[in-house]
Amino acid sequence: DQQVKQNSPSLSVQEGRISILNCDYTNSMFDYFLWYKKYPAEGPTFLISISSIKDKNEDGRFTVFLNKSAKHLSLHIVPSQPGDSAVYFCAARRPIMNYGGSQGNLIFGKGTKLSVKP
Amino acid sequence: NAGVMQNPRHLVRRRGQEARLRCSPMKGHSHVYWYRQLPEEGLKFMVYLQKENIIDESGMPKERFSAEFPKEGPSILRIQQVVRGDSAAYFCASSPGFRVRNTEAFFGQGTRLTVV
Numbered sequence: 001d002q003q004v005k006q007n008s009p010s011l012s013v014q015e016g017r018i019s020i021l022n023c024d025y026t027n028s029m030f031d032y033f034l035w036y037k038k039y040p041a042e043g044p045t046f047l048i049s050i051s052s053i054k055d056k057n058e059d060g061r062f063t064v065f066l067n068k069s070a071k072h073l074s075l076h077i078v079p080s081q082p083g084d085s086a087v088y089f090c091a092a093r094r095p096i097m098n099y100g101g102s103q104g105n106l107i108f109g110k111g112t113k114l115s116v117k118p
Numbered sequence: 119n120a121g122v123m124q125n126p127r128h129l130v131r132r133r134g135q136e137a138r139l140r141c142s143p144m145k146g147h148s149h150v151y152w153y154r155q156l157p158e159e160g161l162k163f164m165v166y167l168q169k170e171n172i173i174d175e176s177g178m179p180k181e182r183f184s185a186e187f188p189k190e191g192p193s194i195l196r197i198q199q200v201v202r203g204d205s206a207a208y209f210c211a212s213s214p215g216f217r218v219r220n221t222e223a224f225f226g227q228g229t230r231l232t233v234v
Contacts (some may be wrong), residue, residue, distance in 0.1 A: 006160075008210035034222060043122070043209055043225035044161070063135060089160060097167075105174055106151070106211075106223060 003027045004092050012118050013109070019077040021112050023090030026071065030092035034106065035064060035075045038087045047088075058115035080116045087111040122212050122226035123192075130232045132201045139195040143212030147184045149173075150193040151211045151223060152185060161209060167193060200233045207231075 005024045013019045020026040023033075031052045036044035050057040050064045050073070057064050063076045079083055089111045123142040131137050143150050148169050153161040163177040178185065182200075187193040188211040197204055207230050211223035 004160075036225075041227075043124075043211075043227045046222040046224070049222060091161075105163050105166055105177075107163060108153070108161040110158075 002109075003030075003094075004090055004107050004109040006090055006112050008112050009110070010113040010115070013080045013114065014115055015082055015118050016079045017115065019075075019080045019114055020086065021075040021077075021088050021090070021114065023073050023075075024071060024090050025073075025111055027092070027094065027107075028071070028096060030107075031095050031104070032066070032093040033066060033073050034091045034093070036061075036091060036108075037087040038082075038089060038111070044089055077114075080114075082116050082118050085114055085116050087113050122210055122224050124208075124210050124226035126229060128230050129228065130234060132234055133201060134199050137197040137200050137204070137231055138234075139197075139208050139210075139231070140192045140228060141195070141210030141212075142192040143210075144224055146225070147212035147214055147224075149213045150187050152193075152195050153209045153211065155207045155209065155228075157206075164195070164210050197231075200231075202233050205231055205233045211224075 003026050013041050034049040035047040037047050038044045048062045048064050050066050055066050066073045090109040091106045093104040125140050135138045150167045153179040155161050165178050165185045166174040170189050182198045184196045207228045209225050209228045211225045
């Protein structure tokens with residue numbers, strides 16, 4: 001049962017244009033959503049996160065949008081650069097209520113491979 | 119400030135042998151997570167540990183897999199009697215303790231286990 005879904009395995013974008021990566025989830029208990037970037041043979045690197053009580057968070061070229069009613073979030077990269085080419089993982093945090101919800105597990109999607117062409 | 123350190127980076131084991139994967143969290147972090155990435159798959163949660171305590175092991179296979187995070191030393195993910203299906207990249211992540219919301223976890227570079 002996949003609780004976090006990234007339905008596009010790959011995305012190709014021209015340098016300078018916008019990249020939009022999408023993610024859907026099924027569990028309404030998730031309280032934070034995160035995006036990680038991963039290069040081959042390296043561990044994932046945290047990019048940006050958003051709380052479930054917000055609908056937008058922006059950090060430089062990266063903006064994450066959350067539509068809680070649709071259980072959908074997206075990552076926008078503007079403008080896209082060749083160095084952005086990587087696999088992007090969407091993750092959702094499932095709080096552990098025994099610990100007052102202050103800690104949780106991250107549930108990951110399968111990733112979307114972004115290629116930014118010069 | 120060193121990041122999350124995992125060793126070895128690559129590990130080859132024959133079927134039936136034991137695999138031990140080590141993870142040293144970032145300085146000041148007392149919580150460790152283990153994830154497994156199979157080829158063409160995302161990261162699957164396995165286990166979440168605090169020092170000397172398993173918080174959530176709901177993603178761990180029931181047999182052959184175990185994890186610990188002792189008071190001193192690294193966290194260890196142990197796989198007994200490995201099979202070919204255990205071949206994967208195993209990632210460790212760490213975060214600060216309970217008083218800080220772990221809205222991000224820092225990952226190591228992973229251990230690539232190959233079972234031959």
